[in-house]
Amino acid sequence: MQLSRIDLADLHTPERIAATLHSQIGRIDGAVPVVEIARSLDIGEVRLDNFDGFEGMLLTDKVRSQGAILANTGRGRRRARFTVAHELGHFLMEHHVLTASEGFQCRASDMRETREDRQQRRQETQANRFAIEVLAPGYKTRRFLNDDPDLKATQVMRDELDISLEACVRRYVAMHPEPLAAVWSHNGRVRYPIRGPSFPWVKPESGSRLATDTPAARAIAQRASGFTRMQECHPGSWTDDESVAELFEQTRVGKNGHAVTLLWATITDAEEDDGLDELDVPKFR
Ligand SMILES: [Zn+2]
Known part of the structure; x- marks a missing residue:
């Protein structure tokens, strides 16, 4: 899969980023291959494992020069797929401010955040909006x-x-x-x-x-x-x-x-x- 992160860089809403991503990919039969998509967008490593203490992590820096995603499978493989898409959202939305010294660390409750009243909640909400648009596109x-x-x-x-x-x-x-x-x-x-x-x-x-x-x-x-x-x-x-x-x-x-x-x-x-x-x-x- 060949995807371009450059074409996604100037889009600010999660829905537009996801829609542009899907237009690059084309129609997919079956489930959306989110791990493959992440790897095609410069995520060097995706690790799905039974992690303790967090639901998802994105290891990256402020300018997103590299990225690695860790997703917890303790609550099921399907939730881990959502977590990968959520972390990919933080990676692509470069205006998201890092929440940990090594990138982003997200809890299970962040994966269903819908509030936008504070910056950190807004970031989590945007990552969720991106994740669902990637995994469950309109078509x-x-x-x-x-x-x-x-x-x-x-x-x-x-x-x-x-x-x-x-x-x-x-x-x-x-x-x-x-x-x-x-x-x-x-x-x-x-x-x-x-x-x-x-x-x-x-x-x-x-x-x-x-x-x-x-x-x-x-x-x-x-x-x-x-x-x-x-x-x-x-x-x-x-x-x-x-x-x-x-x-x-x-x-x-x-x-x-x-x-x-x-x-x-x-x-x-x-x-x-x-x-x-x-x-x-x-x-x-
Ligand atoms: Zn998050």
Whole structure:
């Protein structure tokens, strides 16, 4: 594989860097070969191993004269692939400031960072945006977004893209045209929630218990692994935003008490107002 780092140097957003990279590579059948891509972009060594104390490391200097990537396989090979792409993001975004004397050292929580309020968080968020665009480019994910929301689609995505189910659910929620959110839990306690651009608000916070009257909580208590059906639920269990007219939920119960619940909202009001503006109906004041 022949790739050029020079063509990527002046692009500042992670999405543009990833898109240009994919246009250099061309269409790929199957999973994106991220290790091979990293090596073609001047990463001298990629080591996948069971490391302790960090999830990923990029050994480099301020001007990126060389690079080596270490990725932890302790949480699975698929997560390690995401980690390699994340570290490659730090390498290509040369404005990212080194976080350790020998380069970048990243934790497991950095791999799902979405905040941009401080420089270091913004760097981690940008590295994640780059990683998912590289591993799950639009041309490979779009066809999953045509149907009504269904967690089973994310499992097919996982197998095709060879990335973790968690990364697939995040991608699915962010890209699906319907208002979606997802809540990860462990033994009935919320690990963390995410929401897509049109989902108003998720009430349960990290560490809180899932409401016991939800289908999610019942499925998790039964410990029967697999998918529940998408079913209507009481919106107040998940959100206190009044624009949510109806809410549906579906849960995938995994092993060892881990679960993810997909939320699908029907939103009222705001869209109708937009319609009036588009038709240029005079407003009476
Ligand atoms: Zn990082």
